[in-house]
Amino acid sequence: MSKVKSLISAFKERWDAFYSSWPEPVKKATVPGLLVFFFLASIFFPKLGIINLYWQQVLIYVGINIILTLSLNLVNGYMGEFSVGHAGFMAVGAYVSSILTVWVFPKLGLSQYIPYLFPLALIIGGLTAGLTGLIIAFPSFRTRGDYLAIVTLSWNMIVKSVLENIEAIGGPRGFMGMPKLTSLAWVYVWVIITIWLIRNLVYSNYGRGALSIREDEIAASLVSVDTRTVKIVTFVIASFFAGIAGGLFAHVLVFINPRAFSILKSTDILVMVYLGGIGSIGGSILGATVYTVLLELLRPLQVWRWVIGPLLLVFLMIFRPHGIMGMREWKFLVPPEERAESWRKERELFVLPKLASAKTNPLNPEK
Amino acid sequence: MPILKIRGLTHYFGGLRAVYDFNLDLEEGELIGIIGPNGAGKTTVFNLITGVYRPTAGEIIFNGHNLVGKRPEQIISLGIARTFQTLRLFKNLTVLDNVRIARFSRLKYSPVEAMFKIGRRVKESERETRLKCMELLEIMGLADKADWIASGLPYGLQKRLEIARALASEPRLLLLDEPAAGMNPAEISELMELIQWIRREFGLTIILIEHQMKVVMGICERIKVLDFGETIAEGPPAEIQNNPRVIEAYLGEEAAV
Numbered sequence: 103m104s105k106v107k108s109l110i111s112a113f114k115e116r117w118d119a120f121y122s123s124w125p126e127p128v129k130k131a132t133v134p135g136l137l138v139f140f141f142l143a144s145i146f147f148p149k150l151g152i153i154n155l156y157w158q159q160v161l162i163y164v165g166i167n168i169i170l171t172l173s174l175n176l177v178n179g180y181m182g183e184f185s186v187g188h189a190g191f192m193a194v195g196a197y198v199s200s201i202l203t204v205w206v207f208p209k210l211g212l213s214q215y216i217p218y219l220f221p222l223a224l225i226i227g228g229l230t231a232g233l234t235g236l237i238i239a240f241p242s243f244r245t246r247g248d249y250l251a252i253v254t255l256s257w258n259m260i261v262k263s264v265l266e267n268i269e270a271i272g273g274p275r276g277f278m279g280m281p282k283l284t285s286l287a288w289v290y291v292w293v294i295i296t297i298w299l300i301r302n303l304v305y306s307n308y309g310r311g312a313l314s315i316r317e318d319e320i321a322a323s324l325v326s327v328d329t330r331t332v333k334i335v336t337f338v339i340a341s342f343f344a345g346i347a348g349g350l351f352a353h354v355l356v357f358i359n360p361r362a363f364s365i366l367k368s369t370d371i372l373v374m375v376y377l378g379g380i381g382s383i384g385g386s387i388l389g390a391t392v393y394t395v396l397l398e399l400l401r402p403l404q405v406w407r408w409v410i411g412p413l414l415l416v417f418l419m420i421f422r423p424h425g426i427m428g429m430r431e432w433k434f435l436v437p438p439e440e441r442a443e444s445w446r447k448e449r450e451l452f453v454l455p456k457l458a459s460a461k462t463n464p465l466n467p468e469k
Numbered sequence: 470m471p472i473l474k475i476r477g478l479t480h481y482f483g484g485l486r487a488v489y490d491f492n493l494d495l496e497e498g499e500l501i502g503i504i505g506p507n508g509a510g511k512t513t514v515f516n517l518i519t520g521v522y523r524p525t526a527g528e529i530i531f532n533g534h535n536l537v538g539k540r541p542e543q544i545i546s547l548g549i550a551r552t553f554q555t556l557r558l559f560k561n562l563t564v565l566d567n568v569r570i571a572r573f574s575r576l577k578y579s580p581v582e583a584m585f586k587i588g589r590r591v592k593e594s595e596r597e598t599r600l601k602c603m604e605l606l607e608i609m610g611l612a613d614k615a616d617w618i619a620s621g622l623p624y625g626l627q628k629r630l631e632i633a634r635a636l637a638s639e640p641r642l643l644l645l646d647e648p649a650a651g652m653n654p655a656e657i658s659e660l661m662e663l664i665q666w667i668r669r670e671f672g673l674t675i676i677l678i679e680h681q682m683k684v685v686m687g688i689c690e691r692i693k694v695l696d697f698g699e700t701i702a703e704g705p706p707a708e709i710q711n712n713p714r715v716i717e718a719y720l721g722e723e724a725a726v
Contacts, residue, residue, distance in 0.1 A: 306583035317559035442616035
């Protein structure tokens with residue numbers, strides 16, 4: 103284990119040295135350049151047959167899982183609450199967006215525009231999921247502690263049985279007839295949007311509020327954090343993105359049934375969150391990718407691979423409770439103004455000159 | 470008009486009487502001390518003022534607002550800040566974040582604005598907050614450690630960080646709960662100077678709970694002594710030191726040693 107660690111740190115050192123030798127404009131263009139490159143790749147690689155259909159499918163699942171993991175990480179990782187029914191919100195998004203593309207849009211005579219209306223269907227699905235999130239959040243955050251886990255667990259079960267009992271949308275047989283609208287490019291775009299929005303939120307007042315709730319809820323409220331609002335806002339936003347992921351999921355499978363959104367699915371998302379690391383965007387990306395690809399590679403084990411997931415969670419909790427990247431972040435995911443070197447620069451430029459008058463302070467007598 | 474007026478404040482934990490008929494008139498700019506043996510109800514008074522507990526009876530008027538029944542974050546937003554007897558920093562967060570969180574109620578942008586970073590409002594107010602908090606850290610001698618994780622700071626600096634966090638919300642009334650606990654004599658002298666300095670510099674009214682007699686007697690203008698939840702004496706330090714009831718209840722233990 104320590105060998106791996108030293109290898110990683112040696113690699114990091116080399117990389118840092120190499121990176122700092124780049125000219126400034128190249129550095130600035132790296133992230134946007136890569137984003138554009140991957141976007142073009144996600145459009146043209148499938149068309150040119152560079153990625154076969156199977157790996158396209160896997161990558162699409164990776165993307166959907168990144169959205170799910172990142173959104174659950176908001177609640178469980180950043181805010182430190184314990185929500186275990188994320189698949190319930192995914193189901194809401196999946197069914198609502200499917201109903202829109204299968205029934206509502208054609209009925210409105212918009213059949214030929216459906217591919218363009220897909221984002222709208224997803225967003226409406228997400229908003230509906232967010233609304234259900236709001237309904238759950240109101241009562242469950244009135245109390246403290248583990249109630250959220252119990253409430254979300256039952257929420258997940260309720261969603262599943264309600265869907266199983268509505269004959270109009272197929273009941274237990276499931277709902278089908280969606281056009282296959284989810285392409286690699288769409289998933290890529292949504293993943294980037296999700297990462298960007300959640301990153302902005304996390305590095306804002308609300309993100310800091312959520313973090314303070316994780317650290318010490320009473321102290322948070324005693325330094326003016328409106329804990330109730332922060333909890334509800336965070337939970338609703340997490341549900342919204344789960345709904346988006348559900349919509350994408352429905353339109354890649356072109357067939358959904360209630361069993362796909364059972365507790366097992368929620369557990370998968372939990373495993374990805376804790377594998378990647380709580381309170382980390384990079385960790386969520388890593389966790390979702392590693393877990394999804396791992397399960398694909400373990401396909402030859404058949405049913406036994408479902409043993410691997412829970413087992414992984416158990417070992418993880420014992421040996422690395424914070425996950426791969428727990429509470430750490432890849433630097434390129436941190437907004438420029440939130441990096442330590444920018445703080446130092448601001449201190450030198452704006453704070454120190456202004457504070458020449460603070461000499462009288464008993465803590466800095468020599469200054 | 471007093472900035473803080475407390476009348477008949479009483480609190481029971483089940484059958485246990487923690488605070489009984491506590492009265493206080495605090496003028497703007499005053500620095501008063503609350504002392505008393507362990508379990509006398511000192512911290513409970515702070516918890517009642519800041520809304521952690523709801524008093525069984527009595528009223529607390531701060532600056533014209535009745536605080537009874539308000540939630541802690543509402544009370545803090547009115548201009549009260551406090552530190553804790555045992556450090557309650559956000560341990561896994563950076564030093565700067567610890568301080569910035571205390572300005573939560575002053576940042577008014579919505580979550581949607583935060584996510585889309587629309588317009589100037591988010592960026593400007595964030596920048597302003599960052600600079601203000603960095604200034605505060607500079608004053609407290611913590612600015613070079615702004616990106617440290619709070620739990621990585623030595624104990625003395627963690628104590629200072631807690632005071633910085635309390636000041637960040639720009640309070641008018643500061644409640645300090647045993648700021649000198651665990652400090653050596655040199656650090657205590659520094660702390661005493663610091664308290665008097667921030668009081669002048671930030672125009673604060675301060676209530677201080679302290680076991681270190683040196684601190685209380687040294688800087689407080691007025692002292693209240695609690696024992697079993699009841700106020701047994703009140704007055705300037707010299708008077709308190711010679712009050713027979715106080716000596717019996719509290720200082721007496723020390724005199725006997």
